[in-house]
Amino acid sequence: MVVTTSWYLALGAVLFSIGAVGLLTRRNPLVMFMCVELMLNAVNLTFVSLGAELGDLGGQLSVFFVLVVAAAEVVVGLGIIVAIMRRRQGATADDLSVLGG
């Protein structure tokens, strides 16, 4: 059995969907972050396999930028979570419902 590019693309799509569904259903902010990471890395996998398929360096190059952005996003996200946890121990996304009309 030959593993072709489409297998990798399918895996990327599956990982992306798992991340998206997880983000929408889980209530722990940390798990939600992990889901975002999963989505971004699914895109990375897609970029790399498409780059290999096309014989183009651009796909691999994009991954570097995405990795840096993902790291920056996590830093900011964790900062926000820590700020919230300081005020409310063990907060989940459901506890954050002060806003709304």
Add this chain to the structure above:
Amino acid sequence: MSTVVTPEVLWWALIPVILLSAGGMLLLTVASIVRRLPDALPQAWTVITGLAVLVASVPMWNEVRDGGPRSYLGGMVAVDGSTVLVTAILAIAVVATALLARPYLAREDLPGVELYVLLMLSATGGVVMASADDLIVLFLGLEILSIAVYVLAALHLRRIESQEAALKYFVLGAFASAFLLYGMALLYGATGSTRLALIAEHLSTVVLLRDGMLLAGIALLLVGLAFKVAAVPFHAWTPDVYQGAPSPVVAWMAAGVKAAGFAAMVRVLVVTLGTHASDWSPAVSVLAGLSVVVGASVAVLQTDVRRMLAYSSIAHAGFLLLGVQAADARGTAAVYAYLVVYTLLATGSFAVLTVMGGPGDSAHSLDDYRGLVRRRPVLAGAFTVLLLGQAGVPFTGGFVAKLGVLAAAVEGRGYWVAGVAMLAAAIAAFVYLRILVAMYLEDAGDAGDAGDAEDAGVPLGARVVIGVACAGVLAIGIVPGPLMDLARDAVPVLVGS
């Protein structure tokens, strides 16, 4: 000896990016070295940087008009009329936000430097988005813009609402970014390049036999962008974030972030994927129709003025999408004209909200605006002008802007969506009328009559912002010609190198 080939750099075109990013980082460095910084310095610094960008955009505009649009840095970045116009809009929004921020920070007793630093860095991202000629550069610009705004939303350390708003904005923003990025990856797979000019060239010369990947890519891009500009059904975060985030930051979100988002949308959808407009234009029409209707009708049900303005900003996004779905030069010009007017309206309106708010960002319910005209006649008058502008009453800029996008939609045969938008505009007018009635006709009761000369208490910066916004909205409404010419000349073009 081999020589290293470096890409061509147009330094003059990079001036806004350099000014804003260097301004932000320098301020951060100085503030962390000097222990007691004079209170006024960060604000003055930011205002001067913003004004410098605004001034620099004039020679840039002339250079682009005379020499044509150009692409540089190896075709990654380009400068055209739309780049310069959006840069100027962002500069105006930065100056306005900085002017509003200082009295707000003083009232809330918050540390004073971070807001300005993040504001300038966020604007840098916006300028990068407006000049991106490559999908990855566009993504980087978007993230530079968004990540700074996530922190800005959380800036009020003692209000749990502020942090809740930040977390919601962050999670949904990251979600949207992932969709956008997946769309970019699929677009790359379908066309073989991330460069916008090459994608457009590929799509116009090659007939794709299996275009499933392209269509999926376009759909995902659309979802990501719709989240960023807060179009229905991807708008759920907007009211909560507008209600929870610090008021000056909301002014920046409404004016700056939206302008950058639409600049990106026009670059990617209309210009790059213009050959496939029949694929995405119907979807954008649906988003536009839903946004105007839901934005206007849910705004009616709100009792918090900030939430009202949040829903009205969703309706405004719908009107802007109306110009995008036309997918031609006329629609694009209408979008840019609308963005200029909306920047004035949004910064002015949120300036009024910043002034009206009490400690802890309280006092934003409609009841707090009852009888305002007797307590603060000048402020009430200015808010009236801005609300009439948002409603699109003739002789205000809002009318010119709405007429532009509606005309573009009708021209592009988007009859039903134009009809829906006109209906929604009437509903939206009722929302603004509700605030006006509260201000003029209802009594404040016992609490409101405390001081009758409260207009004197409006900080100078807010006065400047509100005054300029009102004057601008009226001037554009009475003499719309110059803005129309400006918007028409700003139409973006892709330059392949």
